[in-house]
Amino acid sequence: MSTDGRYYIPHKAHWPILGVIGLGTLLAGFANLINGSSMGSTMMIIGLLTFIVMLVGWFWLQASESESGMYNADVGVSYRWGMMWFIFSEVMFFAAFFGTLFYCRVYAIPWLAGEGGGPGPVTGEFLWKGFEAVWPTNGPGDVGGEFEPMGAWGLPALNTLILLSSGVTLTWAHWGLLADNRDQMIKGLAATVFLGFLFVYLQATEYQEAYHEMGLTLGSGIYGSTFFMMTGFHGLHVTIGAIILSVVLYRSIRGHFSKENHFAFEAAAWYWHFVDVVWLILFIFVYWM
Amino acid sequence: MNKTKALFLSLTLWIGGIGNAYADFEMNLVRGVTKISQANYDLHMLIIWICTIIAVVVYGVMFYSIVNHRKSKGAVAAQFHESTKVEIIWTTIPIIILIGLAIPATKTMIEMDDTSESDMSIKITGYQWKWRYEYLDEGIDFMSSLDALSNAARQRDSDVDPTTVPNYLLNVDNPMVVPVNKKIRLLFTAADVIHSWWVPALGWKKDAIPGYITEAWTNIEKPGIYRGQCAELCGKDHGFMPIVVIAKTEAQYAEWVAQQKTAAQEKAGEADREWTQDELITRGEEVYNGNCASCHQAGGEGVPGTFPAIKGSAVAMGDLEKHIDVVLNGAGTMMPGFSSMLPADDLAAVITFQRNALGNNVGDSVQPSAIKPLLGDEDEDE
Amino acid sequence: MSAVAAHDDHHDHGPAKGITRWLFTTNHKDIGTMYLVFALIMFFVGGAMAMIIRLELFEPGMQFVDPQFFNSMTTMHALVMVFGAVMPAGVGLANWMIPMMIGAPDMALPRMNNMSFWVLVVAVLLLASTLFMEGGAPAAGWTLYPPLSLQAGNNLAFVVFSVHLLGLSSIMGSINIIVTILNMRAPGMTMMKIPLFCWTWVITAFLLICVLPVFAAAVTMLLTDAHFGTSFFDAAGGGDPVLYQHLFWFFGHPEVYIIALPAFGMVSTIIPVFSRKPLFGYSSMVYASASIAFLSLIVWAHHQFTVGMPLAGELYFMYATMLIAIPTGIKIFNWTATMWRGSLSFETPMLYAVAFVIMFTFGGFTGIMLAAAPTDFQYHDTYFVVAHFHYTLVVGGIFPIMGIIYYWLPKWTGHMYNEKLGKLHFWMTFFSFNLTFFPQHFLGLAGMPRRIPDYAIQFADFNMVSSIGAFILGLSQLLLVYIVVKTIKGGEKASAEVWEGASRWGLEWTLPSPPPYHSFQTAPEIK
C-alpha cells in the first residue's frame, strides 16, 4: 500500500501504550526492589520483557512501512529532526554530569580543604582538619576507604582507540551505502558492531579490576561516584548504540536501505558518533587529567 | 498605583486594623538595628517606588485605552503594528532604570560580604530542630530550642491556646546573647540537613550547610531582643526552631559571660558525681521531652514507618551498650548522634529514663561518669 | 513542505469507537483533549492540596494535619500543579491548535505523540502512589533539596522515577512540537508568519529539551546517594549539597519560563482579536521570547543568594537576572501598544488576557525586588516569595490558559459558552486570587517564612484573609467545570469564525466549528 507521496499519518497505534505499560512496570518494580520489596524483581522482568516486545514490534512496523515506501521525503525530514533533538537532550544529560565533575574538582573540594578566601579556611579548620585538595579524592571523610585511581594509559587508552576506529568503520560503511556497495556497507557495519561490543567487554573487565584489585567502587567518595556514574552511563549508551547498529546490520543483510532512503542507518550513525565524542571528553577529564 | 493594588492595599490595611491588631506587627520590611538592615530597607523602598512609578505609567496607558478605546464607545481600531522608534525607547529606559538599581544593590552586597576585622566570632550549628551556639573566644557552648510553652501549645491535641502564649513560636530556652556595637562574625554549619539562620532585624539570613561553613557578620546598634526563625525547610519541625538574639551593652554582656562560665563549671561537676536512678529518671524526662519527643512522641509510641517507638523497643529494652551507642552516635538517616548535643549527665539521664519509663522497665541505669569517656571533645560532622 | 495527508488502509476518517480510540489514538485533537482533561483533573487535585495547606494555616496552632503531612502537601501541591496541571495544559493546547494554526494534517510524529501522553499518566500515578506509602509522600519541598530529601524513606525512588518519566514525556512532546512547526508548515507560511503561540512553543520546547535532562540527572544522583553509596551531595565524600541546588535551578528557573512563555503566546493570540487590531511588534515579540529563553538559562543561582556563594557569583547572578526585565518589559509594552487605539471589547478571554498583563507585571516587579541580591537576603524563603511566584505562576500560567480555553472552546465544541457565567467565573477568580495572594506579600515582609505549618500570632489576620480568599478561589473553579461541561453538552451553535473578524487572525478560524477530525487534508495556500 502506498501513500502516493503524501505525509503519512498512522492510525490506531498499539505499540506506544504497550511500551508505556512496560516502562511503568519496569520502573515501579525497580522502585519496589530498592525499597526491599520481594515482588520488585519480578515486576522488573515483566516490565523489561514487555518493553522489549514493544521495541521489536514498533521498529519492525516502522521498518516495513519504510520499505514499502509509505514515507515521503517530509516524513524522513521529520524523523531526522526528531533524532537530532533527541541526541541534543542526551548531550544535556551528560553535560549535567560533567558540570558535577568540574564543580566538585574546581570549587567544592578546595573549599572543603580550607583553601581560597571567605569561609574556606574556617571550613577546613573546624570541620575537616588535615584534608588536602587533591584529585582523585574520596573526600575528607575518606568515604569508601583506600582506593587506587584508574589510570588513563592501560585499557582506557585501548578503548579510545577501539571507539575511534569504530567511528571510521561506520563512516566507511556509510560510503558503501552511498556508493550502492552493499558488501562494503555490511562489512563496515559488522566491524563497527564488533568493535562496539568489544569496547563494552573491556569496560566490564576494567570495572572488575577496579572493584576487586583497586578497591575503587561506586562508593569511593566523589571520585568513585563520578567515575562509575559517568563511564557507566556512557557504557550503557555504547551498548544501546551497538544493539541499534546490529539491527541496522541485520536490515542491510536483509537488503533494506537505499541511497535515498536510509534514515535508520543515519540515525544509528549519528548516535554512534555522539557516543564517540562523549567518550573522548570522558577520557580527557575522567581518566587522564 | 492601579485600582487593584489600591483596592487590596486599603482592604488589607483595613483588616490589619480590625480584630486583634498586634502592636509588633509590621506590614513592611523591618528597618532593623544594623547598618545592613537599614541599607536593605532603603534599597527595598527604592525599588518599590521605582516599580510604582513604572506601574503608574504602564497601567495609566493601559487603563486609558481600556476606558476610552472601547468598541462600545464606537472606537474604530487603528491598524498600526510597528515602530522601531518606540521599541528602542522602551528597551533603553528599563536598561537605565536597572543600572540605577544595580549600583546601590552592588554597594550593599559588597558590604554584606566583608567579614574582615571582626571583634568576636560565634559558630552556629543547625540541628533538626534546634540551634547550637559556640562562642569561639569565650568557650561558651549551648543548645537553643523552642521554649516549652510554645512547644506545648503547638501540639495538635494541645489544649493550650496559642494566642495566650507570649511570643508563640518565637521564643527559645537559651537565647543567643551578644554585645552591641561590636562587629560579630558568625560561622554557620549544620549537623544533619540544611537550615537557614534568619533574624529580620539584623537584615539578612544565611544558610547552614552540613559539612561546609558559611559566614556572615553583624553589628547590632541598639540593645534589645530580636527574634527570628529557621528559614530553610529542614524537615517536620522546620516551623518550630526559632532564634532569639539578645543584644546587651558591653557591661551586661560581660556579666552574662561570667554567669555562663560558672554555670558551665557547676554542670561539669554534675557529670562526675554519683546519681540515684530517680534523679536520672526525673532529669531524663525533661531531656526526653526536649530532644526526643518531637520524633519518638511524648508517650514513646513513635510514628509507624517514620520514627521507631521507644516503648518496648528492642534497643531501649535490650543491651545497654547498644542503647548508649545509638543515642550517642545515631542510626540511619534520621536519628542524629547526641554525643555532641548533650552533656554526659543529660545523656545518662535520658538513656536511663528510656529504659525505665514509657512503659519500659529494664531496671538498670547508667551513670554520667560512665558516659563521659565516650564523648569526643570535638564533634565531627559525618 | 508536506502538501497532503495520507492515512493507512481503513478509509473512515472519523474517530475509532470506544476506549481504544483514546488508548491507541494518534490524532492530535484526541491527544490534545486527553492532555487538557488530565490537566484539569490535576488542577483540582493540586488545588485540593492547596486547600489543605490554607486550611491548616487558617489560624495559629496545629488543628488538622501533622507537620510532616503538611510538608508533603506543600511538596505534592507544587509538583502536581507544575508537572500535572500547567505543563500538560500547555502541551494539550499545542497539540490541539498548532497543526490547525500552521495548516498541517496532524503532528509530525503521531505515534510518539500518543506515547508522550500515556507516559505522563504513568509518571503522575507513580508520584501519587507515594501518598499511600508508609512514611508518606515526599516532604522536602518541590525543590527536593538534599540532604533532607534523602531522609524520605520509601517514596524517594518513586519520586525519582516519576521525574524521569515526566521528563521523558515532556521531551517527546517537545520534539514533536518543534518538528511539527519546523517541518509541517503549509506552503508559504514562513517562520516569521506563524502565530506567536507557535513561536513561543518552539522556544519553550527547546528549553524543555535543554533542561529536563539535567533535572533527570540531578534526581538520579539523589537516588544513588540515597541507595547506592555515591557522595555527590555529601561533604564527607567530597560532594556538596549545594551542587544539587545548582543542578536543580539550572532546570528550575527555565521551568518557570517554560510555564510562562506559552502563556505569553496565548495572550498574544487573544489581545489582537478583541482589540480588532494587529499585534504590535510581532518580530520584537519573537526576539524578546528568544532572549527570555536564553537569559533564563544563565540566571539560575538567584534562587541561592543565601547559600554562601562568592561575591562575584552573587553579583553576576543579580545582574543577569535583572536583565530579564528588559525582554519581558518589551512584551508588556507591545501588548499595551496593541490595545492602544484599538476597538476593545471585553469577552471572557480578553478579561483574562488583560488581567494577566496587569497582574503579571506586578508579579514581575516583585521578581525584580527578589533579584536585588542584598534585599533577597531578607525576602528569601518567606511568603513574599510565595506571593511572587503565585502572581507569576497562577496569573502567568493559569489565567492565560483559562482565557485561551474560553477563546477556543467554541471552536472545539461547536457551541458558544455562556458569556455571563464566563465573566462571573473571571471576576470571582480575579477577586479571590488577589484576596489570597496579595496579603502574602505583607506576611513575607513581616517575617513569615514559607513551608511552615504554624506561625506566630502577629501573622494570624492576613493568613485568615488569605485562606478565605483561597477557599473562594477554589469554589470558583467548580464554576469553570460547569461551564465547560455545559458547553460540550450543547448550547448556541458557534460559527466557523466565532469571534468577529477572527478568520483574519489565524487558519484555525477558516475551519468549521467543530473542525474535521483531520485538520487540513489539503494544505491551505498562505499568501
Ligand code: HEA
Ligand atoms: C511563571 C513563573 C515565573 C516568572 C515569569 C518569574 C519571573 C521572575 N522571577 Fe520568579 N520565581 C518563580 C516563578 C516565576 N518567576 C517561582 C516558582 C519561584 C520560587 C521557586 C521556589 O523557591 O519554590 C521564583 C523565585 C524567584 C526568585 C528567588 C526568590 C528566593 O527564593 O529568594 C527570584 C530572585 O531573583 C525571582 C526573580 C524573578 C524575576 C527577576 C523575574 C522576571 O522574569 C520578571 C520580569 C518582569 C517584569 C520586571 C515586569 C514587566 C517589565 C516591565 C514593565 C519593564 C520595566 C520594569 C523594570 C525596569 C523593573 N523569582
Ligand code: HEA
Ligand atoms: C502553577 C503552579 C501553581 C498553582 C496553579 C498554584 C495554586 C495555588 N497555590 Fe501554590 N505553590 C506552587 C505552585 C502553584 N500553586 C509552588 C511551586 C509552590 C512551592 C512549593 C514548595 O514550597 O515546595 C506553592 C506553594 C504554595 C503555598 C505555600 C505552602 C508552604 O510554603 O508551605 C501556598 C499557601 O498558601 C499555596 C497556595 C496555592 C493556592 C491557594 C492556589 C490556588 O490558585 C489553587 C486554586 C485551585 C483550586 C483550589 C482547584 C479547585 C479545587 C477545589 C474546588 C477543591 C475541591 C475539592 C476538595 C477540597 C477535595 N501554594
Ligand code: CUA
Ligand atoms: Cu531548620 Cu528549618
Ligand SMILES: [Cu+2]
Ligand atoms: Cu528563578
